Amino acid sequence: MSEPQTNWAGNVTYGAARLHRPDSVERLQDVVAGSGRLRALGTRHSFNRIADCPDGDLVSLENLPASMELDTVRHTVTVSAGVRYGELARWLHDKGYALHNLGSLPHISVAGACATATHGSGDANGNLSTAVAGIEMVTADGEITVLTRERDGDRLRGAVVGLGALGIVTRLTLDVVPAFDIRQDVYENLPWARLEDHFEEIFSATYSVSLFTRWRGPQIDQVWLKRRVDGSGDAWEAAPEWLDATLAETELHPLPGMPAANCTRQLGVPGPWHERLPHFRLDFTPSSGEELQSEYLVPRRHAIGALRALDRIRDGVASVLQVSEIRTVAADDLWMSPCYGQGAVALHFTWKKDWPAVSRVLTLVEEALEPFEARPHWGKLFVTSPERLRSRYERLPDFQRLLGVHDPTGKFRNTFVDDYILGENPR
Structure with a gap:
């Protein structure tokens, strides 16, 4: 490559010799067929080396023609892989449709988010990957393979x-639903004891719930409630106090002291789903990349135990933390999803950009979460051993066989896949 390529945060410099930017699917097929080892880049929001290919090539989809095709009979939209969620959401909303959920950032690509089981929040909301009804991909021989929910069933659930x-x-x-409106209200200083005693009530209160904490005291700093608004005239209003937390009277950023201008509208002002479900607006860059991120998904039955375990090491966590978010995600049937077969509580950490210090704290975090079967987010930073991670996925043997069918020569493998999926690293 003419110049070093990095991920969004700048903590990973890719080691591939070449970066391809094909401008058509046909050119992409030629690139794939002619490459030895190859990995795809999306919007580069992964914080680990899942996309790196030091002994091969990288391919970016950023120059492929963007396309979005709505099927109002099947209630689906077919979208090119490099399109960002924010762009797709605006287009869908203009046509009267919506996705069931969105992540915190609308800036991420559809393909990258689905490939790593990235998620939003909500007791009844599966991660973004659960909306996938079909996949088109270029496989190792340069040919196009299409998998659909109706025809391929379990194989699609393995491939998503x-x-x-x-x-x-x-x-x-992707599956779509009729467009809907959301209002967003924020409460401050929820006592920790209230969270423990009213966990189910809190997370079932609205369509999507996010809790933000810096692990610096006996309270949750902010509770973000995203409530669907009934088009027939929902008269619900947020109470001034709720579980001893106080309704915010000004718009807030998840990190206290930061300006709220780049966040989605709050204060109970109703708005379109795509302008409320993310925490940040598409028109603003939420940060400069000066951060690292980790996230662990814990079976919901272990939620209180896991939170208590983290609270016991909160001083260590707070020492390198910017902010932490707690969310819930519904169970799904996607083989390699951290929510496979179990509703989960997502424990997210946005760290200061200091990997030596963060790695030491991650060791403490993972030791604290060990009794609770935590699965790390595939695209974020963790120190979990490959053996331990593989043991957490009951459909892993099926996924390994699927890799053998679609990529028999290992063209799309890299060190990450060899270590964490296949349990071998021959190179």
């Missing part, structure tokens, strides 16, 4: 969270 290891995804078909 594919970690980039099955092929280069070119298009995805």
Whole structure:
């Protein structure tokens, strides 16, 4: 490559010799067929080396023609892989449709988010990957393979969270629903004891719930409630106090002291789903990348135990933390999803950009969470051993066989896949 390529945060410099930017699917097919080892880049929001390919090539989909096709009969949209969620959401909303959920950032690509089981929040909301009804990808021989929910069933469920290891995804078909409105209200200083005593009430209170804490005291700093607004005239209003937390009277950033201008509207002002479900607006960059991120998904039955365990090491966590978010995600049936077969509580950490210090704290965090079967987010930083991580996925043997079918020569493998999926690293 003419100049070093990095991920969004700048903590990973990719080691591939070449970066391809094909401007058509046909050119992409030629790149794939002619490459030895190859991995795809999305919007580069992964914090680890899941996308790196030191002994091969990288391919970016940023120059592929963007396309979005709505099927009002099947209630789906087929979208090119490199399209960002914020762009797709605006287009869908203009046509009267919505996705069931969005992540915190609308800036991420559809293909990258689905391949790593990235998620939003909500007791009844599966992660973004659960909307996938079909996948089109270029496989190792340069040919196009299409998998659909109706025809391929379990194989599609294995391929959706594919970690980039099955092929280069070119298009995805997603389920859509009628467009809806959301109001967002924020409460401050929820006592920790109230969280423990009213966990189910808090997280079932609205369509999507996010709790923000800096692990510096016996309270949750902010509770973000995203409530669907009934178009027939929902008269619900947020109470001044709720579980001893106080309704915010000004708009807030999740990190106290930061300006709220780049956050989605709050103060109970109703707005379109795509302008409320993310925490940040598409028109603003939420940060400069001066951060690292980790996230662990814990079975919901272990939620209180896991939170208590983290509270016992909160001084260590707070020493390198910017802010932490707690969310819930519904169970799904996608083989390599951290929510496979179990509703989960997501424990997210945005760290200061100091990997030596963060890695030491991650060791403490993972030791604290060990009794609670935590699964790390595939695209974020963790120190979990490959053996331990593989043991957490009961459908891993099936996924390994699927890799053998779609990529028999290992063209889309890298060190990450060899270590954490296949349990071998021959190179």
